[in-house]
Amino acid sequence: MAKRSLVAAISMALALSACAGSRDHKGFVLDPTLVDSIQAGVDNKESVTRTIGRPTYTSQWDPNDWYYVSRNTAQLAFRDPKVTEQTVLRVKFDAAGNVVSVEKTGKETIAQVDPSGDKTPTLGRKRSFFEELFGNIGTISQPGLPGASQQ
Incomplete structure (x- = not known):
């Protein structure tokens, strides 16, 4: 009986550890002191x-x-990662290569794109499976089109 409870406890611990969250950093590691030292008109x-x-x-x-991009994300189990912090540093130069401006933005600039369903809307006629499969049987190719034989 003790052996069963030990195996059950180990199994439960492994199952719960699979649901643990993870944190990740991607991109550039921004050092605020170094970033603040870049000055327009001084640096190149x-x-x-x-x-x-x-x-x-x-x-x-x-x-x-x-552009220097830095992003921290958090993820729980198998869910999609969520952005917890993001910094985009834009350094703009003039034609001579001198710094004109330094701009920092955060995660407010992230665009949320939601798909509009399972299918992509297309223009044109809707065809059935069999029309797609057998639709080109008997068509005559015209000269100058791809796949047409040159005589």
């Missing part, structure tokens, strides 16, 4: 790189915008 790309490192990414529209 080289000094920013020496002070806080290379950016997480640069803007695809303007290579003079550098």
